[in-house]
Amino acid sequence: MADREPVAELEPRFSSDGATPTSWTEGRERLRRAEVYWLTTVRPGGSPHVTPLLAVWLDGALHFCTGPDERKARNLAGNPPCVLTTGCDALGEGLDLLVEGEAVRLTDDPDLRRVSDAYLSKYGEGWRFAVRDGAFYHGPGPPRETDPGAAWVYEVAPKKAFGFGKGGTFSQTRWRFQRTQTREMEGEIFMKWTLEVVVVPVSDVERAKAFYAGKLGFDLDHDTKISDEYHVVQLTPPGSGCSIVLGKGIVDMKPGSLKGLQLVVKDIRAARAQLVGRGVGVGEVQVVGASGPRPASDGEDLDNVGFVFFEDPDGNGWAVQQISARD
Incomplete structure (x- = not known):
């Protein structure tokens, strides 16, 4: 290198x-x-x-x-x-x-x-x-x-x-x-490959768009409807280099089948308060360690180990983790 x-x-x-x-x-x-x-x-x-x-x-x-x-x-x-x-x-x-x-x-x-x-x-x-x-x-x-x-x-x-x-x-x-x-x-160039888009399978594009843009606060990048069979919506979480795509006619995945999507924030308690204030059904703050998740205690240091979890209207699963040192 x-x-x-x-x-x-x-x-x-x-x-x-x-x-x-x-x-x-x-x-x-x-x-x-x-x-x-x-x-x-x-x-x-x-x-x-x-x-x-x-x-x-x-x-x-x-x-x-x-x-x-x-x-x-x-x-x-x-x-x-x-x-x-x-x-x-x-x-x-x-x-x-x-x-x-x-x-x-x-x-x-x-x-x-x-x-x-x-x-x-x-x-x-x-x-x-x-x-x-x-x-x-x-x-x-x-x-x-x-x-x-x-x-x-x-x-x-x-x-x-x-x-x-x-x-x-x-x-x-x-x-x-x-x-x-x-x-x-050895004569070959290895470039850094960055993740650009994740497709989230949903049953109702407009309902999903309202959830991600209206309740989660994702930025709406574009909303393109070519026909009744092809509709693409791209949104980006604030500050993220990777976007999500909702749509019809894009992938053959069952709505709600995507699990393990993860966001990172600097303050998990403040992030949860924002989600609750916007009407998102989000769980309590959890500490995730080697022994599994447990409820967080008041005043506990949550850096790297603090999480909350929620689902979109179709059941696609999201986690939010606190990492304060992340740019």
């Missing part, structure tokens, strides 16, 4: 007069040279888990390894967004760095060998890994009874990054990475 050049923005509220944005070239170099990082993941119940680890910068992303049964691996299995931080503990000097992204497990042995080589080059013989079966192992391949176990390798490409400059001039830089980057591997 080629290093991606982000847009750098200075936050003047937290920067000294005359400060300028830190270049991504400097930020990237410090990420490459740092030796210790801190990884923040989210437990199934929504509380954070923070742990120090070693990582390498390769192909525009940070890479780290961990045992599959360790807490951070278990957290990432259900919630891949994470944060990696590094920097200097002194106030008068240095640049502290924070990288937000999603941890993707690497399982291709050729890719893993390149990461293994990077670990060896950066940290020395104590961090020499053998690669086999999509994982890291210490040593060239010890007998099973003495094998310390596999280490899974994760790649975190930055979605957002922050740099906090310290010393005589304080600065806060935010680097925004473009969402239309491509990845080139």
Whole structure:
């Protein structure tokens, strides 16, 4: 993955007069040279888990390894967004760095060998890994009874990054990475594919349009009726990059048969209040974790785990989840 050049923005509220944005070239170099990082993941119940680890910068992303049964691996299995931080503990000097992204497990042995080589080059013989079966192992391949176990390798490409400059001039830089980057591997271009439209099967187009536009507040993009047998309505949830299509003569699906549609909001309690105020039959706020859903308690932190559920007039099922960090 080629290093991606982000847009750098200075936050003047937290920067000294005359400060300028830190270049991504400097930020990237410090990420490459740092030796210790801190990884923040989210437990199934929504509380954070923070742990120090070693990582390498390769192909525009940070890479780290961990045992599959360790807490951070278990957290990432259900919630891949994470944060990696590094920097200097002194106030008068240095640049502290924070990288937000999603941890993707690497399982291709050729890719893993390149990461293994990077670990060896950066940290020395104590961090020499053998690669086999999509994982890291210490040593060239010890007998099973003495094998310390596999280490899974994760790649975190930055979605957002922050740099906090310290010393005589304080600065806060935010680097925004473009969402239309491509990845080139083995001569083939891998592009980011975005979901554009989901068709929702309904029995009455006008009734469904009134529900989605009138009660849910979806924006009406277009309403096209070509004939009595072909009628297409497209609507988009506020702030969403994906739309829904209602219509007649589009797909052969039973009305009400679509389940599992999901919206994301920053405040699930406020979202539920809006839905109730608009006359939508929505359930109480639920906390969804490893043990299944349960009613939310007053004052409980609902980030990533808070949900409400409702159906449209035909019975198509929707969930709304609170994720406050989502752009």
